[in-house]
Amino acid sequence: xxxxxxxxxxDPDKExxxxxxxxxxxxxxxxxxxxxITDGIEQVKVLALADRMSVSRSSFYWYFKSRQDLLDALLxxxxxxxxxxxxxxxxxxxxxxxxxxxxxxxxxxxxNQFSTTLDFAIxxxxxxxxxxxxxxxxxxxxxLAAITQVFERFGYPSDxxxxxxxxxxxxxxxxxxxxxxxxxxARQSQVGHYIxxxxxxxxxxxxxxxxxxAIGAFAP
Numbered sequence: 001x002x003x004x005x006x007x008x009x010x011d012p013d014k015e016x017x018x019x020x021x022x023x024x025x026x027x028x029x030x031x032x033x034x035x036x037i038t039d040g041i042e043q044v045k046v047l048a049l050a051d052r053m054s055v056s057r058s059s060f061y062w063y064f065k066s067r068q069d070l071l072d073a074l075l076x077x078x079x080x081x082x083x084x085x086x087x088x089x090x091x092x093x094x095x096x097x098x099x100x101x102x103x104x105x106x107x108x109x110x111x112n113q114f115s116t117t118l119d120f121a122i123x124x125x126x127x128x129x130x131x132x133x134x135x136x137x138x139x140x141x142x143x144l145a146a147i148t149q150v151f152e153r154f155g156y157p158s159d160x161x162x163x164x165x166x167x168x169x170x171x172x173x174x175x176x177x178x179x180x181x182x183x184x185x186a187r188q189s190q191v192g193h194y195i196x197x198x199x200x201x202x203x204x205x206x207x208x209x210x211x212x213x214a215i216g217a218f219a220p
Contacts, residue, residue: 006206018174022059023055028070029070029073029077032044033118035048036118036121036125037118040124041129044067044074045067046070062108073184077134078119081114081118082106082118082119083139085114086143088147089105090103090143096201096204097150097156098199098201098202098203100150102195104112104150105172105191105211106211118178122177147168148162149161149167182212188211188215191211191212
């Protein structure tokens with residue numbers, strides 16, 4: 001019996017493996033995510049994904065009941081990564097509000113936790129789907145609530161906490177959407193000013209140093 005080579009790739013752009021290949025559920029999801037990001041939701045089709053991996057589409061139905069089942073899995077993945085990343089960052093222990101805001105910034109720029117390109121793709125998808133729009137609205141509300149609680153935790157009044165959270169969150173979403181191609185060094189040099197604008201307080205040099213070290217760990 002010929003040896004079957006498992007195909008489990010985190011990089012769907014690699015050349016398909018030759019010979020008898022068995023794909024996993026994660027392979028289908030990885031390729032679907034990559035297609036969603038690069039080509040849009042209309043191109044996430046079972047036959048196209050199978051062709052990309054050079055496998056029969058019949059294996060798809062071992063893992064998913066339908067294309068809609070796969071699309072639901074893409075949304076679940078986004079919620080379990082991007083949305084969870086921001087909520088987790090906001091809930092992280094911090095001694096000061098300025099440290100807490102640094103944590104939130106890190107949540108947005110850590111590529112191991114939050115994918116900016118996936119966020120773009122999901123939001124673009126929502127323009128074509130009321131269901132996805134409702135999922136995004138719920139996710140945004142959860143993220144915003146977590147950030148609002150940060151300000152409340154450090155003594156800001158409830159109404160002010162919500163407004164500060166909105167300014168911080170929607171600035172970050174818009175900043176990402178603008179795709180400014182700003183060098184990370186330039187962005188880091190302005191972090192102290194951003195924190196002051198969002199909180200009305202100055203971050204300590206120790207907090208800024210720790211933040212820069214954390215961001216530096218994500219550099220290619």
